[in-house]
Amino acid sequence: MTDQPDDKNSFYITTPIYYVSGQPHIGSSYTNIASDVLARYHRFRGESVVFATGTDEHGQKVARGAAEAGKSPQDFADALVGDYKRAWDRLHVKYTRFIRTTEQQHVHVVQDIFAQLLSQDDIYLSEYTGWYCVPCETYLLEADLLDGSCPECGRPVEQVSERAYFFRTSNYADDLIRHIEDNEQFIAPESRRNEVLAFIRNGLQDACISRARTDWDIPVPDDDTQSIYVWLDALANYLTVAGFATDDEQFAAVWPPDVQLMGKDILIRFHGTLWPAVLMALDLPLPRCLFAHGWWNDGTGQKMSKSKGNVIDPFEVIDRLVEYSGVRTKFAVDTLRYYLLREVPFGADGSFSTAGLLQRFNADLANDLGNLLNRTLPLVERYLGGRVPAPGPGAGGLAEDITQTVEEVRTCLDEVNFRDALMAIWELIARCNKFIDQREPWTLHKQGKRVELDAVLYDMLDAIRVIAILIDPFMPEVAEEIWQQLGLSDAALQRTWDDLRPQRLQPAIAIHRGAPIFPRMDLDRALAKLANIETPPQDDDSPEDAQQVTGDEESGDEPGTISFADFQGLDLRTGRILEATRIPGTDKLLVLQVDIGEEQPRQVVAGLAARFNPRQLLGRTVVLVANLEPATIHGTESNGMILAAGEKEPLALITTDDDVEPGEKVR
Numbered sequence: 001m002t003d004q005p006d007d008k009n010s011f012y013i014t015t016p017i018y019y020v021s022g023q024p025h026i027g028s029s030y031t032n033i034a035s036d037v038l039a040r041y042h043r044f045r046g047e048s049v050v051f052a053t054g055t056d057e058h059g060q061k062v063a064r065g066a067a068e069a070g071k072s073p074q075d076f077a078d079a080l081v082g083d084y085k086r087a088w089d090r091l092h093v094k095y096t097r098f099i100r101t102t103e104q105q106h107v108h109v110v111q112d113i114f115a116q117l118l119s120q121d122d123i124y125l126s127e128y129t130g131w132y133c134v135p136c137e138t139y140l141l142e143a144d145l146l147d148g149s150c151p152e153c154g155r156p157v158e159q160v161s162e163r164a165y166f167f168r169t170s171n172y173a174d175d176l177i178r179h180i181e182d183n184e185q186f187i188a189p190e191s192r193r194n195e196v197l198a199f200i201r202n203g204l205q206d207a208c209i210s211r212a213r214t215d216w217d218i219p220v221p222d223d224d225t226q227s228i229y230v231w232l233d234a235l236a237n238y239l240t241v242a243g244f245a246t247d248d249e250q251f252a253a254v255w256p257p258d259v260q261l262m263g264k265d266i267l268i269r270f271h272g273t274l275w276p277a278v279l280m281a282l283d284l285p286l287p288r289c290l291f292a293h294g295w296w297n298d299g300t301g302q303k304m305s306k307s308k309g310n311v312i313d314p315f316e317v318i319d320r321l322v323e324y325s326g327v328r329t330k331f332a333v334d335t336l337r338y339y340l341l342r343e344v345p346f347g348a349d350g351s352f353s354t355a356g357l358l359q360r361f362n363a364d365l366a367n368d369l370g371n372l373l374n375r376t377l378p379l380v381e382r383y384l385g386g387r388v389p390a391p392g393p394g395a396g397g398l399a400e401d402i403t404q405t406v407e408e409v410r411t412c413l414d415e416v417n418f419r420d421a422l423m424a425i426w427e428l429i430a431r432c433n434k435f436i437d438q439r440e441p442w443t444l445h446k447q448g449k450r451v452e453l454d455a456v457l458y459d460m461l462d463a464i465r466v467i468a469i470l471i472d473p474f475m476p477e478v479a480e481e482i483w484q485q486l487g488l489s490d491a492a493l494q495r496t497w498d499d500l501r502p503q504r505l506q507p508a509i510a511i512h513r514g515a516p517i518f519p520r521m522d523l524d525r526a527l528a529k530l531a532n533i534e535t536p537p538q539d540d541d542s543p544e545d546a547q548q549v550t551g552d553e554e555s556g557d558e559p560g561t562i563s564f565a566d567f568q569g570l571d572l573r574t575g576r577i578l579e580a581t582r583i584p585g586t587d588k589l590l591v592l593q594v595d596i597g598e599e600q601p602r603q604v605v606a607g608l609a610a611r612f613n614p615r616q617l618l619g620r621t622v623v624l625v626a627n628l629e630p631a632t633i634h635g636t637e638s639n640g641m642i643l644a645a646g647e648k649e650p651l652a653l654i655t656t657d658d659d660v661e662p663g664e665k666v667r
């Protein structure tokens with residue numbers, strides 16, 4: 001085996017290629033999101049990144065799936081490939097190469113490899129007698145079976161007895177053990193490394209790598225009785241992507257893979273043994289790190305898997321979050337990315353829970369990160385005319401925290417430790433929230449201490465800038481939104497890892513505060529909805545639809561006449577809308593602050609959100625029933641009612657045809 005080259009300036013990362021036997025789900029999304037985070041991180045560090053994912057299209061599992069669907073394997077595969085590509089795009093997974101094992105280039109690479117290994121006697125022809133698990137596409141010996149079934153998935157196995165080619169894996173057992181022992185990073189986490197070592201020490205069998213000729217798999221060259229085993233075909237995808245046997249220059253620049261991510265199900269027999277043994281036989285450097293992450297269970301302790309039919313669709317989870325919180329879809333996607341990598345250490349198993357995701361949304365995103373923005377940016381608008389101040393002599397109060405966090409995040413990501421990286425970032429967020437509480441910019445403003453005020457708000461903005469860069473690999477759309485709100489997109493500044501030093505924020509940039517990125521949701525209500533339980537009606541909590549603008553839609557009665565005195569009793573006044581925000585977890589409700597000429601604006605809950613964007617309402621003059629009995633609607637106090645035309649839905653606001661001051665009587 002040749003030595004590992006250290007000098008390539010590329011970063012090559014791979015995901016498994018997925019069987020086109022079912023839709024992408026939380027499990028496959030996990031591997032691809034994790035890979036995407038590493039790819040984005042290495043791009044930030046200035047490396048040229050090759051990030052490959054794709055589809056594994058040969059094998060009995062796919063052929064049978066196609067037959068069951070009444071399609072040809074090619075049509076069946078083509079349809080699913082589109083689903084995989086769309087899913088990765090929607091999950092912000094920015095791969096650079098999508099490989100399909102049915103590509104001609106790949107077919108040639110696989111046949112080349114087979115021919116080379118055969119010519120050098122690493123492959124020989126013999127007889128296979130044993131068992132085969134179609135869902136796992138795995139050859140098994142009698143001794144491997146668990147209660148007569150597949151030890152991996154527990155399903156029935158099929159008996160096979162046929163002529164087949166074998167690869168001499170056993171010849172490489174000693175070299176493999178040595179390589180694993182000498183290279184601590186080669187297989188991670190450590191527990192998996194030990195499992196692979198134990199598996200090899202237990203006696204590595206030669207691997208059956210062909211089967212009786214099928215119409216669908218790659219034919220063995222010069223032997224029309226045999227087809228190549230789907231796993232040899234699949235593993236070779238990593239070589240095809242790098243340009244093996246087709247583009248020597250590219251291959252030299254890219255090989256070997258820096259990180260190969262996969263679930264623990266496909267480490268021991270395939271990526272941890274067969275794969276490096278084949279590479280050794282081809283005299284190629286081995287990947288630098290094979291990282292096997294844990295499984296997501298379906299919430300009942302069962303591994304989520306396409307063939308078991310218990311998979312969770314990531315887009316259903318995202319839709320739920322959007323529905324319950326009102327968050328924009330692209331930020332909901334980033335929330336799922338955050339949840340998957342924050343919830344369990346990479347390497348351990350996890351139990352997927354939408355409720356857990358909703359809780360993290362409220363606690364970590366709406367509260368911690370959201371608060372940081374929602375507290376800082378308005379102060380910059382209010383006290384500093386919306387521009388980044390000059391740091392001044394007192395600035396740098398968060399510099400040490402920033403430097404330390406950046407170091408921690410770098411170390412964690414180099415070690416493929418997503419959870420600790422996120423925890424380090426969230427510690428910085430907590431530190432910033434504490435900093436603003438301690439320094440009290442509102443007091444500094446009142447006391448006219450402008451230099452100190454500038455320093456505190458500069459430090460806060462600068463820390464938010466660093467946080468945006470640090471979270472970017474995990475939550476790229478959220479990072480972009482924060483960047484925009486800081487005014488840095490308008491200033492044509494890119495986020496780069498070089499800008500992670502404190503106090504790099506340029507003064508005088510105009511910030512652009514936008515709507516909150518993470519609207520806080522009514523968690524109890526969301527969890528109740530999630531559990532499909534009707535929320536018990538509460539005395540003070542009118543249902544959303546029966547809110548005051550549209551009146552009681554259920555009665556159906558025409559209103560009778562009222563006396564002039566009754567009409568006189570109505571306190572109708574003009575009001576100017578000062579603020580309008582959505583009530584999280586509802587589709588229709590807005591909470592408005594309305595100036596009606598009183599000392600304090602009136603807070604009114606109105607069912608206008610389906611018709612009006614909150615921003616459209618700002619500054620509008622409306623008519624308000626000012627003496628309506630106060631009510632609590634969706635947990636929010638409401639003092640009055642805004643008049644709008646439209647029986648079931650608000651169609652248009654009742655306003656005045658000329659400018660009048662807020663608080664004018666309406667008669």
Ligand code: ME8
Nearest residue numbers: 016017018019027031056234235262263295296304
């Ligand atoms: O094995 N939890 O394809 P596959 C976490 N084609 N990750 C999961 C998961 C779960 N519940 N379920 C699936 C194959 N995964 C082969 C790979 S590579 C040369 C050939 C992820 O469609 C995880 O990465 O069965 C796992 O290894 C992979 O999907 C298996 O995907």
